[in-house]
């Protein structure tokens with residue numbers, strides 16, 4: 001379980017407690033991937049996702065989609081959070097000195113945000129808040145997604161709007177074989193369909209690939225699996241709208257899923273070696289360990 005923060009406790013990269021500021025939809029984290037403070041917008045307070053990644057840190061994860069949300073409450077919570085960050089003393093009170101910079105607002109949280117019926121509305125609420133606090137173009141808006149809903153027109157519209165806000169899509173790609181995706185993501189989608197969704201995202205908005213790799217029973221991903229993954233990156237690198245980077249990372253916090261005990265983090269050296277192979281495909285990589 002994530003460690004509960006007491007009021008006033010500092011945030012850290014190993015602690016992403018959604019209750020850190022006692023709000024329903026909005027939570028701040030110090031993010032390794034963002035390199036500073038990320039304000040999360042959780043459209044899945046019901047802990048529902050259409051995938052079941054073995055490394056997922058959502059407690060009591062259930063299969064499903066995002067619920068109806070209270071848009072007025074989301075807008076108020078985001079306003080309060082940004083007020084405290086931009087004009088208050090939140091950074092001094094809650095954030096380690098090295099990370100006192102607001103990096104992004106991230107549609108993330110306890111499930112897959114693109115399954116929410118309110119994704120488009122949430123992006124408009126974020127747009128208004130950025131405008132109000134004069135953060136438009138200075139703070140990124142990130143959609144952290146497994147990409148599985150990118151063939152839906154409503155989700156594509158939302159991603160198009162995201163792009164107009166200095167937005168980014170962080171698209172999950174942990175494996176490039178059907179067996180690999182079923183094992184790590186609990187998804188029965190095909191690689192071809194997922195690749196088509198990834199290309200769609202990259203045509204609509206700046207898209208980064210987020211890849212989380214782990215060791216199973218102490219063993220890293222197989223060479224066959226890695227070759228399939230690198231082959232796909234090589235093909236994507238040749239696209240006109242190629243993904244702009246790969247964010248490569250491993251476990252940082254304990255998973256909350258049934259096979260958690262079999263999973264462990266990969267070493268700095270292992271990630272660095274793979275990072276060099278990824279770079280050779282033509283897509284820049286940022287190794288986050």
Ligand code: SF4
Nearest residue numbers: 049051052053056111
């Ligand atoms: S897609 Fe995200 S929220 Fe869904 S199971 Fe995977 S890690 Fe968890």
